[in-house]
Amino acid sequence: MTVVAGSLVTIVPVIATVPILPPFGLLMLLTWRLLARFALRPWAAAPLGFLDDLLSGQPLGSAVLLWSLCYMAIDLIERRMILRDFWQDWLIASGAILFCLAGGRVLALPVGAPVDGALLVQAGSTILLFPLAARLVAWIDRKRGLA
Template sequence: MSDHVDYRPFARALPPGRARALPWMTVIAGSAITAWPVIATVPLMPPFGLLMLLSWRLLAPFALRRWAAAPLGLADDLFSGQPLGSAVLLWSACFIAIDLIEQRLAFRDFWQDWLIGGGAVTFCLLAGRFIAVPFDSSLNGALLLQIAASVLLLPATARVVAWIDRKRGHRA
């Protein structure tokens, strides 16, 4: 017996093309948010594109193909101003790491997803700092605050992705 109760059984789902494009659009929109001109003394804006990508990967693993991290990382590089190819490499490495973790774990819950996502965000932000910024700069305090803000926002982005996934008509 299923735990899912459909309160709107006759509601029309999105067409298949739009339903497949929606995860791509949300990740690109998340990457575009970081291009929004915000005046700040400390760069604390989390990488929303990466948070959306990881949330889609962890909550709806079949929504994005395995190779989707590369073109979405390229779009993020174009929006964020990072060196071209850095997000392509780092996001693809995160997808590979998540695949390896999924092979070992039979079941995952919210806390494990949060830990996996937090590790991936931390890895991407630290590696991106070493790729983009000279080693002698002192951005470590701001980077730690950005990592903390990003990890704390992971459940919120997961909630948004779960809501969007439910609205796009996907049935598990």
């Protein structure tokens, strides 16, 4: 539900001169995958990405592809690194965020579109919000375990 809620943030009418709203759905998906490995099934990235595509206006299938690729890459990283700490999770999430935003830019916009500055600001703000998302996911996971 938190991934869906994060994707729903894109439909809130926000007036901005530069579109730098972070992709909260992606942020929540990555946070759940990195902090609570078994909370989401491996196939969950595809339908959640489809829902995000429907809500955000990206071309259909872009988040499905990019989120699924991130999920598989994180699985490969986990097979190599048995123990991780928060800084490594933050680095992995940063790489996945940059990959998804750059991939979404390639899939959605013409190559000559001047959006690279806004994309960098959006990526930076999303990466800086990862610790806050991690606290939220840890709190929800702790409350979920008590119920």
